[in-house]
Amino acid sequence: MPEREEYALNDPIIAINGLNKTYQGGFQALTRVDLTIQRGEIFALLGPNGAGKTTLISVVCGLVNPTQGEVVIDGFDSVRDYRQARERIGLVPQELTNEAFETVWNTVSFSRGLFGKAPDPAHIEKVLKSLALWDKRDNRLMTLSGGMKRRVLIAKALSHEPRILFLDEPTAGVDVELRRDMWEVVRGLRESGVTIILTTHYIEEAEEMADRIGVINRGEIVLVEEKAALMQKLGSKQLTLQLQTPLDELPGALQVEALSLAADGHELVYTYDGRQAEEGHGIPALLATLEREGITFQDLHTRQSSLEDIFVDLVKERA
Numbered sequence: 001m002p003e004r005e006e007y008a009l010n011d012p013i014i015a016i017n018g019l020n021k022t023y024q025g026g027f028q029a030l031t032r033v034d035l036t037i038q039r040g041e042i043f044a045l046l047g048p049n050g051a052g053k054t055t056l057i058s059v060v061c062g063l064v065n066p067t068q069g070e071v072v073i074d075g076f077d078s079v080r081d082y083r084q085a086r087e088r089i090g091l092v093p094q095e096l097t098n099e100a101f102e103t104v105w106n107t108v109s110f111s112r113g114l115f116g117k118a119p120d121p122a123h124i125e126k127v128l129k130s131l132a133l134w135d136k137r138d139n140r141l142m143t144l145s146g147g148m149k150r151r152v153l154i155a156k157a158l159s160h161e162p163r164i165l166f167l168d169e170p171t172a173g174v175d176v177e178l179r180r181d182m183w184e185v186v187r188g189l190r191e192s193g194v195t196i197i198l199t200t201h202y203i204e205e206a207e208e209m210a211d212r213i214g215v216i217n218r219g220e221i222v223l224v225e226e227k228a229a230l231m232q233k234l235g236s237k238q239l240t241l242q243l244q245t246p247l248d249e250l251p252g253a254l255q256v257e258a259l260s261l262a263a264d265g266h267e268l269v270y271t272y273d274g275r276q277a278e279e280g281h282g283i284p285a286l287l288a289t290l291e292r293e294g295i296t297f298q299d300l301h302t303r304q305s306s307l308e309d310i311f312v313d314l315v316k317e318r319a
């Protein structure tokens with residue numbers, strides 16, 4: 001393990017190596033998890049219910065001990081150097097666990113104190129302003145809306161100036177508008193230099209926010225990829241041509257894997273990704289073949305597979 005002094009700025013901010021977690025009672029929630037998180041990125045951890053997302057976050061945050069393996073946070077071991085490691089992390093938990101009768105200001109200031117940090121009203125003010133909570137600073141938590149309560153959780157997590165922020169299902173159960181608000185908040189935090197790891201069920205959220213995406217299923221990381229590369233590699237597109245005259249079957253020249261007839265021969269469906277174009281079966285080649293064969297079409301539309309399709313396929317494959 002690297003000594004703290006040797007830790008370079010371009011080293012990953014989190015390095016997880018060979019992590020296993022077996023809960024008392026014998027349930028293995030994490031199996032050989034290796035994962036690195038780069039400084040300043042937004043990493044989305046996707047997985048179905050019970051996949052191990054919260055367990056993984058809890059181990060990284062030092063709340064749950066690993067059975068095997070290690071986590072190094074900004075150069076500090078999460079077990080051996082617990083205090084230094086934990087100080088670097090802000091955790092926004094899934095559940096709303098606020099003191100109903102406290103004010104926003106007191107709650108957030110108190111959280112900072114829990115990390116042994118000296119009071120810093122200027123920092124608390126900055127955090128509250130960045131989360132649009134400044135006007136509510138003297139309000140009791142019970143008087144806030146659900147969305148504001150969630151922001152208070154983020155403010156608490158940021159009170160001690162962490163470099164890493166974990167958001168466990170940040171927008172579970174909130175309406176679309178509020179979800180978009182939260183995304184703005186998270187983007188702003190990234191711009192201020194905070195590394196962000198979020199877990200989510202909402203594929204749209206990962207698609208919208210993440211620089212990289214990890215998929216966890218049954219305690220194993222089954223994929224980690226740049227979002228753009230993932231979409232390109234696994235995502236496919238479909239071109240549907242509505243034929244002028246229906247076909248009973250595809251002529252020989254069109255009998256390739258990527259092509260099929262649909263809607264009783266009224267539609268020709270072409271499923272493609274970057275590969276077909278490289279192999280000379282791209283759209284121009286298809287259109288040229290159609291012309292040669294005298295097949296005409298009256299309309300067309302395209303559809304791109306979403307991260308959701310990719311995710312469902314991945315998790316299904318390994319079920």
Ligand SMILES: Nc1ncnc2c1ncn2[C@@H]1O[C@H](COP(=O)(O)OP(=O)(O)OP(=O)(O)O)[C@@H](O)[C@H]1O
Pocket residue numbers: 023024025027029047048049050051052053054055056
């Ligand atoms: N304290 C515990 N003791 C025993 N088993 C546990 C404990 N905590 C979690 N588990 C089990 O470990 C597995 C992973 O749970 P975890 O909460 O990490 O999943 P998750 O991916 O966060 O799920 P969700 O999306 O539903 O929050 C589940 O099968 C869960 O029942």
